[in-house]
Amino acid sequence: MIPPRWLLPALVLLGIASLAFALAVGSVDVSPGQVWASLTTNTTGLERTVVMELRWPRAASAFATGGMLALAGALLQVLLRNPLADPYILGISGGAAVGALLTMLLGLGGFWLTGSAFAGALLAMLLVFSIAHGRGSWTPTRLLLTGVVVAFGWGAVISFILAIAPEQNLHGMLFWLMGDLSHASRPYLNLSILVIGTLICLPMARNLNVMVRGDLPAAALGVPVSSLRWQIYVLASLLTAVAVTIAGSVGFIGLVVPHMLRLISGSDHRILLPASVLLGGALLVLADTLARTVIAPNQLPVGVLTAMLGVPLFLYLLRKGQTS
Amino acid sequence: MARLQTQQLNVSIVGKQVCTDLSLTIESGQCWGLLGPNGIGKTTLLHTLAGLRPVDSGEIYLNEHNISTMSRREAAMVLGMLFQADNDPFPGTVLDTALIGRHPYLNALQWEGHEDIQRAKTALNDVDLADMSQRTLATLSGGERRRLSVATLLTQDPAIMLLDEPTSHLDLHHQILLLDLLTTRVHQQNKAMLTVLHDINLAGRYCDHLLLLFGNGETLAGTQADVLNELNLRKLYGHPVKKVEADGQAVYIPE
Numbered sequence: 278m279i280p281p282r283w284l285l286p287a288l289v290l291l292g293i294a295s296l297a298f299a300l301a302v303g304s305v306d307v308s309p310g311q312v313w314a315s316l317t318t319n320t321t322g323l324e325r326t327v328v329m330e331l332r333w334p335r336a337a338s339a340f341a342t343g344g345m346l347a348l349a350g351a352l353l354q355v356l357l358r359n360p361l362a363d364p365y366i367l368g369i370s371g372g373a374a375v376g377a378l379l380t381m382l383l384g385l386g387g388f389w390l391t392g393s394a395f396a397g398a399l400l401a402m403l404l405v406f407s408i409a410h411g412r413g414s415w416t417p418t419r420l421l422l423t424g425v426v427v428a429f430g431w432g433a434v435i436s437f438i439l440a441i442a443p444e445q446n447l448h449g450m451l452f453w454l455m456g457d458l459s460h461a462s463r464p465y466l467n468l469s470i471l472v473i474g475t476l477i478c479l480p481m482a483r484n485l486n487v488m489v490r491g492d493l494p495a496a497a498l499g500v501p502v503s504s505l506r507w508q509i510y511v512l513a514s515l516l517t518a519v520a521v522t523i524a525g526s527v528g529f530i531g532l533v534v535p536h537m538l539r540l541i542s543g544s545d546h547r548i549l550l551p552a553s554v555l556l557g558g559a560l561l562v563l564a565d566t567l568a569r570t571v572i573a574p575n576q577l578p579v580g581v582l583t584a585m586l587g588v589p590l591f592l593y594l595l596r597k598g599q600t601s
Numbered sequence: 602m603a604r605l606q607t608q609q610l611n612v613s614i615v616g617k618q619v620c621t622d623l624s625l626t627i628e629s630g631q632c633w634g635l636l637g638p639n640g641i642g643k644t645t646l647l648h649t650l651a652g653l654r655p656v657d658s659g660e661i662y663l664n665e666h667n668i669s670t671m672s673r674r675e676a677a678m679v680l681g682m683l684f685q686a687d688n689d690p691f692p693g694t695v696l697d698t699a700l701i702g703r704h705p706y707l708n709a710l711q712w713e714g715h716e717d718i719q720r721a722k723t724a725l726n727d728v729d730l731a732d733m734s735q736r737t738l739a740t741l742s743g744g745e746r747r748r749l750s751v752a753t754l755l756t757q758d759p760a761i762m763l764l765d766e767p768t769s770h771l772d773l774h775h776q777i778l779l780l781d782l783l784t785t786r787v788h789q790q791n792k793a794m795l796t797v798l799h800d801i802n803l804a805g806r807y808c809d810h811l812l813l814l815f816g817n818g819e820t821l822a823g824t825q826a827d828v829l830n831e832l833n834l835r836k837l838y839g840h841p842v843k844k845v846e847a848d849g850q851a852v853y854i855p856e
Contacts, residue, residue: 358690480709486697487704491688496653498757499677499705544691547712 288555299336337464340558347557350531352513363532364517367424370526371431372401398518456527456580482546604793610659621818629791634808677705681759702756724755743770764796
């Protein structure tokens, strides 16, 4: 296990390094000195345009998206008391995907795409919540089953749209479904949402440590369980909704980043939540940089890269954890 | 001082009456045993007394404050509960788990200080887990995990302890060690405890008062001398029980 006092500083460095890598690498050669100059001074020229107008918005949005997904994943794992939960397990990405694909089917883009993806995510969140709540109590199992079944429903609608979509729309739709950051914009808005989300979560962190042990034990130790559940559900859902709105359904980060951190540094959410934000952000920035460079000038959907990077890393940690 | 008091308490679960108009006073320094057959509602009653499920009617007072006026956190500083089973979906260490007991005393952004850690270590030492503080939960045996839960409760250090089968999974030595430890706390620090037990002889050895749940809401509460006898036990469990003397102490054996 890595002690917390090393983990967070190391992850901050990793985050900075990933952003520097993303700004420096691409089809136009930009030296580290030029990257630095573009960031700190008001020079003009091709390098600055490439760094500040193409790479920075995309890298910053990637960081924000990865951070939100990992944070939402960590929260949902507590809410559902299940280490296999991820931000999409309750069908939020399914709702967003249906919204996004429908606008693509109608040939709309830009604001309509973003808006309908977000609306779809919110609809999915309300739908699962109202069905799972029903009458009677709100157990993790009931919520999980409701979410998983509703997600299957969204999956069917997505397949239906793909089946009837004209050929020329399919490529864009598949990229959206696998996660794609090439249309990401508004980096500062995205980063602020991440920062605000993280700041709201941090005071809950010790409550979460107690909550994973069960609702009754948590209540017996003074945790206001039912209000905390609502807060976690709404917060995780909104973070996921924003993330899928920015980048489509980037897989893997939300499941594996918090889990990986639990393996290397334990389940104290006061460390785990900020660490998830940093590692999720850094991992998605790296994956996205590779996605736009490995087969340049063509691009890969970033979701392919997150899994390709994440699967071996995760399996390695799992194996190491077993042997130690 | 009345640590835990109920007035005209009615509790039921799925249409089954657990207690009817139960008025009970547990004073500081008293160790109460809660006896009854399986499925009669012992756990339900404990959860109700801890404020974790609603009452049908009646009042519950902790340290003479009505529990319905207390926040969960305020209640957790006075009353602690040992649950029947433990649930660890995520990895964690023994020391971290014991430290959870300090949760009600810390503010949202506050970290455990030196004194909190010291309390947790003392509690681990008390339950014979001192050398395991850095072990992960997955490596503990059932009995060790049980003792860890007791250590968490001791770290919480509440004035009222509700215990649901504290001796389950424990070997003979640790059953005695644990009940000695808990009852000594109660007597020396003027705490109070109510514990579910299935071993009549442990109840006879450690509990000065007993509460029997017969089903259909019928209860019997009183000192051990008044309540613990062959007749009541036979009625309670639906099984004949014989009293014998061993070293001057009464022992009950099933016939």
